[in-house]
Amino acid sequence: xxxxxxxxxxxxxxxxxxxxxxxxxxxxxxxxxxxxxxxxxxxxxxxxxxxxxxxxxxxxxxxxxxxxxxxxxxxxxxxxxxxxxxxxxxxxxxxxxxxxxxxxxxxxxxxxxxxxxxxxxxxxxxxxxxxxxxxxxxxxxxxxxxxxxxxxxxxxxxxxxxxxxxxxxxxxxxxxxxxxxxxxxxxxxxxxxxxxxxxxxxxxxxxxxxxxxxxxxxxxxxxxxxxxxxxxxxxxxxxxxxxxxxxxxxxxxxxxxxxxxxxxxxxxxxxxxxxxxxxxxxxxxxxxxxxxxxxxxxxxxxxxxxxxxxxxxxxxxxxxxxxxxxxxxxxxxxxxxxxxxxxxxxxxxxxxxxxxxxxxxxxxxxxxxxxxxxxxxxxxxxxxxxxxxxxxxxxxxxxxxxxxxxxxxxxxxxxxxxxxxxxxxxxxxxxxxxxxxxxxxxxxxxxxxxxxxxxxxxxxxxxxxxxxxxxxxxxxxxxxxxxxxxxxxxxxxxxxxxxxxxxxxxxxxxxxxxxxxxxxxxxxxxxxxxxxxxxxxxxxxxxxxxxxxxxxxxxxxxxxxxxxxxxxxxxxxxxxxxxxxxxxxxxxxxxxxxxxxxxxxxxxxxxxxxxxxxxxxxxxxxxxxxxxxxxxxxxxxxxxxxxxxxxxxxxxxxxxxxxxxxxxxxxxxxxxxxxxxxxxxxxxxxxxxxxxxxxxxxxxxxxxxxxxxxxxxxxxxxxxxxxxxxxxxxxxxxxxxxxxxxxxxxxxxxxxxxxxxxxxxxxxxxxxxxxxxxxxxxxxxxxxxxxxxxxxxxx
Amino acid sequence: xxxxxxxxxxxxxxxxxxxxxxxxxxxxxxxxxxxxxxxxxxxxxxxxxxxxxxxxxxxxxxxxxxxxxxxxxxxxxxxxxxxxxxxxxxxxxxxxxxxxxxxxxxxxxxxxxxxxxxxxxxxxxxxxxxxxxxxxxxxxxxxxxxxxxxxxxxxxx
Ligand code: FES
Ligand code: FES
Numbered sequence: 001x002x003x004x005x006x007x008x009x010x011x012x013x014x015x016x017x018x019x020x021x022x023x024x025x026x027x028x029x030x031x032x033x034x035x036x037x038x039x040x041x042x043x044x045x046x047x048x049x050x051x052x053x054x055x056x057x058x059x060x061x062x063x064x065x066x067x068x069x070x071x072x073x074x075x076x077x078x079x080x081x082x083x084x085x086x087x088x089x090x091x092x093x094x095x096x097x098x099x100x101x102x103x104x105x106x107x108x109x110x111x112x113x114x115x116x117x118x119x120x121x122x123x124x125x126x127x128x129x130x131x132x133x134x135x136x137x138x139x140x141x142x143x144x145x146x147x148x149x150x151x152x153x154x155x156x157x158x159x160x161x162x163x164x165x166x167x168x169x170x171x172x173x174x175x176x177x178x179x180x181x182x183x184x185x186x187x188x189x190x191x192x193x194x195x196x197x198x199x200x201x202x203x204x205x206x207x208x209x210x211x212x213x214x215x216x217x218x219x220x221x222x223x224x225x226x227x228x229x230x231x232x233x234x235x236x237x238x239x240x241x242x243x244x245x246x247x248x249x250x251x252x253x254x255x256x257x258x259x260x261x262x263x264x265x266x267x268x269x270x271x272x273x274x275x276x277x278x279x280x281x282x283x284x285x286x287x288x289x290x291x292x293x294x295x296x297x298x299x300x301x302x303x304x305x306x307x308x309x310x311x312x313x314x315x316x317x318x319x320x321x322x323x324x325x326x327x328x329x330x331x332x333x334x335x336x337x338x339x340x341x342x343x344x345x346x347x348x349x350x351x352x353x354x355x356x357x358x359x360x361x362x363x364x365x366x367x368x369x370x371x372x373x374x375x376x377x378x379x380x381x382x383x384x385x386x387x388x389x390x391x392x393x394x395x396x397x398x399x400x401x402x403x404x405x406x407x408x409x410x411x412x413x414x415x416x417x418x419x420x421x422x423x424x425x426x427x428x429x430x431x432x433x434x435x436x437x438x439x440x441x442x443x444x445x446x447x448x449x450x451x452x453x454x455x456x457x458x459x460x461x462x463x464x465x466x467x468x469x470x471x472x473x474x475x476x477x478x479x480x481x482x483x484x485x486x487x488x489x490x491x492x493x494x495x496x497x498x499x500x501x502x503x504x505x506x507x508x509x510x511x512x513x514x515x516x517x518x519x520x521x522x523x524x525x526x527x528x529x530x531x532x533x534x535x536x537x538x539x540x541x542x543x544x545x546x547x548x549x550x551x552x553x554x555x556x557x558x559x560x561x562x563x564x565x566x567x568x569x570x571x572x573x574x575x576x577x578x579x580x581x582x583x584x585x586x587x588x589x590x591x592x593x594x595x596x597x598x599x600x601x602x603x604x605x606x607x608x609x610x611x612x613x614x615x616x617x618x619x620x621x622x623x624x625x626x627x628x629x630x631x632x633x634x635x636x637x638x639x640x641x642x643x644x645x646x647x648x649x650x651x652x653x654x655x656x657x658x659x660x661x662x663x664x665x666x667x668x669x670x671x672x673x674x675x676x677x678x679x680x681x682x683x684x685x686x687x688x689x690x691x692x693x694x695x696x697x698x699x700x701x702x703x704x705x706x707x708x709x710x711x712x713x714x715x716x717x718x719x720x721x722x723x724x725x726x727x728x729x730x731x732x733x734x735x736x737x738x739x740x741x742x743x744x745x746x747x748x749x750x751x752x753x754x755x756x757x758x759x760x761x762x763x764x765x766x767x768x769x770x771x772x773x774x775x776x777x778x779x780x781x782x783x784x785x786x787x788x789x790x791x792x793x794x795x
Numbered sequence: 796x797x798x799x800x801x802x803x804x805x806x807x808x809x810x811x812x813x814x815x816x817x818x819x820x821x822x823x824x825x826x827x828x829x830x831x832x833x834x835x836x837x838x839x840x841x842x843x844x845x846x847x848x849x850x851x852x853x854x855x856x857x858x859x860x861x862x863x864x865x866x867x868x869x870x871x872x873x874x875x876x877x878x879x880x881x882x883x884x885x886x887x888x889x890x891x892x893x894x895x896x897x898x899x900x901x902x903x904x905x906x907x908x909x910x911x912x913x914x915x916x917x918x919x920x921x922x923x924x925x926x927x928x929x930x931x932x933x934x935x936x937x938x939x940x941x942x943x944x945x946x947x948x949x950x951x952x
Contacts, residue, residue, distance in 0.1 A: 038886055045894030046882045048829020048869040052895065055828035197929050199833045199841060199895040249831075249895030250929055283834040520893025520930045667889040667935075674932035675892065701838035701927075709933040710924040717934070 028662045028721055028730070033533040036667035039525040040544065041247070041518060053203040053219050053246040054280045061205065061276040062091075063134040064269045067127035067144045068289065069119040072358040072694025073153035076117050079127055082143035090140045091273040093128040098268065100235035104261040105228055108164065111324035111361070113233050113264050119148060121323035121360045122694050123289045125261070130269040130277050153358035153694055157320035158297065160355035164321045165329035167336045167623050170349045171408050177312025177347030181303025185384045189300070189376040191743075191761045192688035194293035194679075196365050197706050200249020202290060203280040204262045206270035213240025214267040220259040221251040222557035223515045227549045229260035234267055245547040251519040252679070253364030256559050257326050258290050287699045291363025292689050294319040294331055294354065298339075298376035303347075304384050310345045310399050313408075317352040317373060322361035328354040331362075333489050335369025337627045338740075340408050341377030342419050342483035343399040348408040359691050364559065366676060367739040370484055371683065375761065378480040378744030383757065391436065392479050392748065393427045396635075400481065411626045414615075416732065418633040418659035418722035423481060425718055430637035430655040435477040439752050442475065473641035473650070478748025481635045482740035485628025486733030487562040490618040493610060493629075499553040500567060502531060502574040503605040504582065508595035510537065512571055513545040514555040516563045521735055522668035523563050529664055530568050530729055534575035537591045553607070561632065561733025564664060566610065569727040574608035576728070581606070613726045630724040632737045633659040636677070638745035639713075642753040644772070647765030651681050651713040651746055658717070661724040661732030669734055673717035676738025682707045684743035688762050798858045802827065803871035809858075817861045818842045818853035821868060829869040829898045833927070840926030843899040843906075844868050850906045852925075869898035872905060880950070881905045884943035885936075892930035900926050904940050912951070913944055 026034050044050040067079075079094055081087055095102050095114040104111045115126045126146055131137035154160050178184065204218040213236055220226055223243045230241055243263065248255065262279060269277040281289070296319045303312030317339060321328035332354040339350045381399070385392040400419035406412050427433065487493050501513040512531050518524040528542040535542070545551050555567045579590045581604055586593035598604070618625035639653045656677045663669050686705050690697040698704040717738075723730035743761060751757050756771035799808040802825060809824035818835070821827045821844070831841035835854045842853040845867035853866075873879035878886070881904050891897050900923065907914060907922040914922065919940050920933075928936060 036889070039889075039891065041894065042886050042891050043875045043878075045891050045897050046878065046885055046901065047873065047875055048827075048898045049875070050894055051828065052831075054832065055822075057826060057828070199839065199893065199927065199929050200831070201833065248893065249833075250893040252929070283836070522892070671889050671892055671931060671935055674934040675930045676932075678932035679929070701834040701836055706927060706929065708924040708927060709920040709936070712920070712933045715932050715934045 026663055026721055028723065030533045032529050032539050033664050033729070034666070036665055037525060037529055037539050039522050039668065040528065041524065050247045052200055052249055053205055053217055056205055056217055056246060058205065058207070058276050061278050062130045062132055062273055063137045064128060064130045064266055064277040064279040065137045065141045066125045066265065067129065067141055069115065069124040069126055069146065070122060071119055071148060071150055072122050072155065073151040074119040074148035075151060076115055076119050076126065076146065076148055078147040080145040080147060082145070085140060085143040087140070089136060090129055090131040091269060093268055093272055097272065098233055100233045103233060104264065105232050106257055106326055107329055108325040111326065113261060121358055123360050124323070125265065128265050128269050130273050155357055155359065155694055157318055157355050157357050160357055162356035163353045164325040164356060165332045166353040167333060168351045169336065169408050169623050171410060172347035174312055174314055174347050174349045178303045180305065180311045182306040183304050183387055185302045185304065185380055185387060187300050187380060187383065187759060189298045189379055189759045191296050191372045191375055193295045193362070193691065194365060194683050194687050195287060195689050195704055196252040196254030197704070198250030198252055198254050201281040201283055201286040202255070202258060202262055204259065204266040205276060205278050206263070206266035207276045208270045208274055209240065211240050214270055215242040215244065216263045216267055217244045217246045218259055218263055219248045219255060220245055221255040221517050221519055221559060223517065223547055223549050224554040225257065225557055226260050226263045230264055230267055233264045242548055242550040245517050248517060248519045252366045253368065253559065254290060255519065256364040256557060258363065283701050284699055287704055288696055289360070291326060291361050293365035294321065294328070294362040294369065294372065296320070296372040298373060300376055300380045302380050302384060304388065308388050308390055308395065308398055310343055312347045313340050313345045315339050315350045319354040319369070319372065320357050320359065320362060321354040322357060322359045324361045326361045326363045328362065330489065331364065331369040333623070334485070335373040337409055337485065337489065338370040338483065339373035339377060341374055341381060342401050342481050342633065343381065344401055344405040350408055358694050360696065366679065367736045368560065370736070370740050371680070371743065374482050374740045375743045379747065379759065382478065382744065382748045382751070391433065393423065393432055396423055396481055401483070407627070409627045410624045416630050416661060416722045416724040418720050419481065419483065421722065422633045422635040422657040422659050422720050425720060426479065426635035426637050426655050426657040429657070429716060429718060432477060432479060432637050435639065436752065439476050443755060446474070473643045474753040475639065475641055476749040476751065476753025477637060477639050478745045478752050479635065479637050480741050480744035480748060482737055483631045483633055484561065484733070484737035484740055485631050486565045487628055488560055489627055490625070491620055493566060494612055496556040496610065498556040498567060498570060498610040499607060500555050500570045500574055501553055501605065501607050502571060502578050503603055504578065504594050504598045506598055506603045508598040509543055510535065510541055510594070511543045511545055513552045514567055514571065515547060515549065515552045516555050516567045517547055517558040519558060521672060522665060523558065526564055526664045526668060527568055527571055530572050531575045534572050535579050535590055561735040561737070564731050565630070565727055565733045568731060569729060570608045570610060572728045574606045577608070578604060578606045629726050630661065630732050632732050632734060634737045634741045636741040636745040638742060638749040640746060640749040640753060642750055642768065644754065647768035647772070649685055649750060649763065649768065651685065653714045653716070654681065654742055654745070655716045655718065656738055656741065657720055658734060658737055659720040659722045659732070660734045661727070662721050662730040663719050664731055666719060669719055670717040672734050673738040674715045676736070677715050677742050678707055678712050680739050680742030681713065681746060683761060684746035685762050796859065798862045800861050800863065801865040803867060811858045813859065815858045816854050817856040817858050817866065820858040821853060827868050827870055831895055831898055833895065840903060841896055841899040843902040843926065845902065845906070850903060869901055872901055879905065880946045881908065881943045884939040884946065888935045888939035888942050890931060890935040890939040896926060896928040900928065900936060904943065907940070908944055908947060912948055914940065
């Protein structure tokens with residue numbers, strides 16, 4: 001059974017191009033690239049015809065469920081089945097039934113498919129059950145007892161002595177830097193766990209095959225990650241194993257590594273039972289069992305001079321990786337490289353570690369370590385501006401990276417640096433300086449009112465304000481910036497050696513084949529646009545092969561903002577070669593001759609393999625060199641209203657300006673910015689997966705709150721194009737950077753409204769009221785007037 | 796138990812277990828997969844349908860409660876070659892990304908525009924606050940609602 005035809009034909013309506021008559025066309029736009037072609041998958045999704053994994057109706061499919069650990073750390077002594085239950089009607093599997101290595105394959109082989117003798121987190125899979133219907137499977141699950149002996153759990157990341165990864169990068173002379181500094185800005189910041197909350201929960205359907213193999217259909221981002229993990233744990237060869245991505249209802253990193261384990265589990269049950277097995281998580285299980293964004297503690301000391309130069313950055317980061325390594329090493333690496341923010345500084349030391357705790361594993365989430373570390377860097381920049389009495393925009397104008405600057409890893413930025421242009425656009429589009437002047441006046445008025453009643457400048461007592469003033473919440477505006485390396489870090493892309501294929505088939509169709517997945521971001525549309533433009537044919541003529549590992553090559557995972565830049569670049573090169581080959585034969589333009597050529601000479605198939613970006617050098621051992629072939633740049637301005645009596649924040653507007661190199665599809669690109677922005681606003685204000693005693697407390701959608709339309713600000717997404725010459729189509733990545741930038745802008749706006757700095761995300765009403773009541777409020781007001789006092793402003 | 800209901804203008808019946816939700820019946824028994832399940836707790840709106848013309852979360856309604864009544868799902872809105880104005884607006888405004896929230900939003904938006912043909916931003920945000928979208932930041936959904944309202948207003952004139 002196949003949920004989709006082997007190739008997805010563009011539907012009728014996708015021939016229309018959406019473009020408002022007044023939409024300014026980019027000078028870099030082509031006939032198809034740079035235009036808002038409607039997405040390929042829209043019609044199926046709009047009519048309810050798109051088939052997500054839970055919609056694959058396979059008669060006779062059984063239901064699989066997972067027996068999970070309920071303790072954070074324990075010895076597993078045995079698994080007891082209640083003799084009163086009729087076990088003949090179900091299939092039960094434990095670690096002993098894993099035919100290959102009992103390992104979910106990532107960088108480190110520490111995570112078992114099913115726990116063997118030690119339980120390392122609440123929710124860890126211990127046994128599997130399949131039954132003909134879900135109620136029976138669930139009833140059986142309730143009759144399984146885990147015999148355990150509790151072990152002391154490590155729950156505090158700062159107390160953990162097991163590190164999954166550590167990095168230290170240094171540049172210049174830190175001591176000399178601090179000696180030259182007039183002021184030292186210090187801060188400790190914490191960021192919480194964040195749930196991806198893709199609307200479609202995790203799900204997998206495994207179908208056993210007559211050859212003893214298995215085909216899985218699933219909601220996933222990285223078909224070949226799943227494929228490699230299954231091959232290893234199931235001890236199956238490639239010929240008996242296919243991974244097919246079904247329509248996927250969002251990923252955001254949450255379907256990067258997690259589906260590998262679930263696919264193995266579903267496949268084990270399918271092979272054992274001889275039936276197709278569906279495993280579709282309910283929201284509660286999804287919240288409890290899946291990875292979250294790494295929580296982190298970030299300590300910064302920055303040295304600045306009185307005349308406003310940044311001369312030293314000393315940064316320490318601890319990320320909580322949870323019970324297993326998953327992707328912690330690479331998340332930490334990206335977080336490390338971005339930790340100083342997009343600012344040139346001659347003397348830098350960044351020391352980081354990702355540690356083990358007995359909590360559910362942390363994993364990939366849009367931004368991948370950068371939202372955490374860049375939040376702290378932007379807090380520092382904003383506090384430095386305040387201490388120096390400079391506008392935070394002006395400070396960034398001076399500090400932001402430009403061409404020729406050298407990063408902390410020693411990378412010379414040679415091209416495509418848009419830091420200042422995104423900043424200027426954001427400042428201008430938001431009317432930042434004018435708004436800032438107005439909020440400063442309002443703050444001064446409130447302070448005067450408060451002083452008038454001799455209340456010591458405390459903002460938590462509304463007595464000094466007249467009624468009208470109190471009814472209006474305090475308004476604030478704040479700015480932040482971000483940079484984000486596109487593609488895998490360091491030598492990652494070379495190790496991946498991605499492959500794509502573009503072909504004219506024997507019957508004269510143009511098909512592109514890649515395992516890059518459509519997870520809502522528009523990959524299938526964007527990649528087809530790039531190929532169509534290069535071949536000089538209509539967008540509707542380019543078909544995209546189904547994401548099935550038995551059809552498409554391994555183009556690497558759909559992560560790291562790499563699809564448009566890396567995979568798109570490979571496809572453009574492949575299309576170029578295809579066009580040249582056909583035109584050489586036919587001596588006519590490709591568009592006019594390829595079909596005829598196919599009928600006369602058979603198919604033409606071009607396979608392109610990644611061969612590295614020119615001039616990029618990286619040393620894995622020292623973590624130094626060209627960390628990324630190119631960076632995207634972003635600036636955001638946030639406006640908030642804060643109720644000074646309740647601490648409640650309403651984010652009113654965000655202007656997010658993002659550099660994408662060259663825009664392939666403006667409508668899809670701005671959609672990425674808007675979605676990432678709201679996830680960042682949620683991160684800043686309301687979202688936190690709270691874990692206590694190793695247990696997730698808010699494990700329902702009613703308690704893990706994400707922004708609704710009512711909470712969402714107006715979002716103005718603005719694209720800036722600073723082309724990247726290293727890519728054949730000059731485009732850079734965009735998926736993640738919009739997530740990196742809003743949190744610090746929102747917190748800066750809260751400060752602008754209230755005078756209080758919130759160091760911990762989310763900036764909840766309790767934290768805001770706490771900060772308003774604490775001394776810190778007064779200290780920060782004092783430091784604005786007297787830079788000398790800054791050193792005391794540490795916490 | 797045997798439940799009989801009018802779905803999108805057609806009488807259908809199925810034998811469901813007594814605790815079955817309307818959502819489960821629509822999907823598992825009637826094969827109407829367009830209505831989505833993202834929480835089963837009334838928190839996300841992905842399962843929005845009309846029950847006797849009233850907008851409900853079908854995960855919170857028992858199939859038995861819908862017995863003998865009429866249900867409208869996303870499948871009643873339009874086909875690929877004849878989109879409903881709300882669907883057309885979602886397409887053109889770019890309000891669809893992963894699409895998992897889309898059927899629920901379309902039903903909720905069509906419902907809003909039936910009650911309130913020219914809603915302002917505040918009304919729209921309020922009306923859609925029971926539907927979660929994690930992809931779009933709601934901005935293009937807002938655009939789509941305005942676009943659909945304009946189009947439907949013109950058509951009605
Ligand atoms: S599935 Fe019904 S509200 Fe979420
Ligand atoms: S489009 Fe993905 S949740 Fe709305």
